[in-house]
Amino acid sequence: MRTALLRRFGGPEVIEFADVPRPEPGPGQVLVRVAAAAVNRIDLSTRDGALARAGLLAPAPAYALGWDVAGTVTATGPGVARFAGGDAVIGLRDVLSAPGTYAEYVVLDEGALAPAPRTVPLPAAATLPLIGLTADRSLALTGLGPGGILLVTGAAGGVGGLVLQLAAARGIRTVALARPRDEALVAGLGATWFVPHGGAAETQAEVETVAAAVRRVVPGGVDAVIDAAVLGVPAHEALRGGGVFVTLVAPFAPPPLRATRVVVQEVFADGARLGELSALVDAGQLTLAVADTYPLDRAADAHRRLAAGGLRGRLVLVPGH
Template sequence: MRAAIVRRFGGPDVIEIAEFPVGEPGRGQVRIAVAAAAVNRIDLSTRTGLLTEAGLLAPAETYSLGWDVAGVIDAVGPGVTGFAVGDRVVGLRDVLSAAGTYADSVVLDAGAVAPAPATVSLAEAATLPMSGLTADRSLALTGLRRGETLLVTGAAGGVGGTLLQLAALRGIRTVAVAGPDDRGIVESLGATWFVPRTDELAATVRAIVPGGVDGVVDAAVIGIGAHEALRGGGVFVALVAPFAPPALRGTRVIVQEVYADGGRLAELSALVEAGRLTLRVAETLPLSSAAQAHTRMAAGGVRGRLVLVP
């Protein structure tokens, strides 16, 4: 089978497509014939060596790419219940040393997998696991309730856009921060208020929500500038640990770490199937164009997700 790997760190040109034996599922595992794999920013951090520099990924001869996957189960290991050969599924690879999803085939623990939503294509379904689980966990960590107010930075991106939708479903009001041309997108996803990116973020948000918002999820990694829009005693959820601001004014600062959770992923998949959660694909590309996908993502401005289709 083919898989995208990195043997040395660098730009998109270091990605190569190599041949590997097809993996066999062990106890409690399933093998998925990959139909689609979404491209995430953490894949860029793997390729450039940032994860290794940060001590999050051990040095190795080769590094695999890809976290998100959608496809069809073509083999199950001993002890697996609830899944069978032929099932359409989505899943998340959260162990960085394991084989990645930029491949023709991938083996995952059954607990990392959920039924794919039947109402969308597998390319669309592949955009759900990482963004969906990150957004869902981030919102849960804020502890916000109906009627309270959440600031979402990077609101037009995959995580931010999912956050807006999940917050709207729970009756949480949102202040969405995105590019000036993204107003229509974020409002269609359920934002209560729109704020174009600005160096005066705190003052702008506090003019809308006097006293400051109850919670912040900083998907755009703004840091202290977004924290200043938070009321005293509020909750700030950071997605990247080194850029988490200090817990000033009695606030709580929490670093969200995504992990594979097949049970919660199944609930998010059901929301998609019911038409209550929208998935966005910017473009599909063949596996051989993984480097091109990384170049496009690094350049910014992509609305929706880039998806590799083996």
């Protein structure tokens, strides 16, 4: 089978493809014929060496790419009870040393998989695992219930958009921070208020502008923040005293000023919860967006396009088998 790998770090041109034996599932494992694999920013960080420099990748002769997968069960190992050959599934590869999903087949633990939503094509279904589980856990970490007020930065992105939808379903009010052009988009995803923001805030004047803009909407500050855009301190300044700040990237976590609580969301392969999110897609409560699809051997092109920014929807690789 064909699989993507990295023998060195660098630009998109370092992505190689190799023909390797098709993997076999062991006890408690499932072999999935890959129909689609979403392209995520963590793939870019793997490829350019950022994860290795941060000490998150052990030295190895080659590294894999790809976290998300949608496909069809081809074989199961001993002890697998939830899935059988022919089942359409989605799943998450959360162990960096394991084979990636930029491949024609992948083996995952049974607990990392869930039934694919029936109402969307598999390329769209492949976009759910990583951002869906990230959004869901981030929202849970805020501790907010109905009536709470949440600031979502990067609200028009993959994680932010799903946070808006999940929050609306739970009666949580949201302030959506996004580019001016995305006001209608985030309103359609359930945002209560919209605050335009053109990019990362770096100067003190911009910090005050972000905080002031949010506090004009919510005097006293919001109850919690999910910082999907990784703004850090500028977003924290919009938080009330004693509130909760959820960051998705640990090195950019702000200090817990004014008795706030800062927590880092760490995603993991939770097939049971992923199944519940899949059911929400089928119930029409979560929408998934695909910006474009690429053949597997054009993974480098997909990386270039993702790095360029400006996408509304996800990029997905589709193996040709």
